[in-house]
Amino acid sequence: MTFELLEKLENKINQAVETIALLQMEIEELKEDKANLSGKTEQLQSDNDRLNEEHQQWQxxxxxxxxxxxxAEENAE
Known part of the structure; x- marks a missing residue:
């Protein structure tokens, strides 16, 4: 009976370790995605600022x- 319990415990520990490893990989991917999105956000903000400035100049x-x-119309009258 004790041997079966140890096997079950070992299986659960192995599953937990695998789950932790997968979650760590997901975290790394999310960190990379966040960094990429931050860069894109900065670029878009810069573009938006430039376009707003151009818009103001045109106005x-x-x-x-x-x-x-x-x-000229007043002078023509």
């Missing part, structure tokens, strides 16, 4: 042009 230029058109 400023368009406002200036509209102002010139309005001024």
């Amino acid at each position: 400023d230029r368009l406002s200036a042009l509209v102002g010139k058109i309005e001024q």
Whole structure:
């Protein structure tokens, strides 16, 4: 009876060790994924900042042009 209990315990320990090893591999993969996503996030934030700046520049230029058109219309009257 004691031998059977030891075998069952050994099997459970082996299963636990295998499960731990698999979980550790998953953790490493998740860490790599996180690092990749962090890099992509930084790149996207940089792109977003640049595009917002370009958008503001275009708005400023368009406002200036509209102002010139309005001024020209006033002068034409």
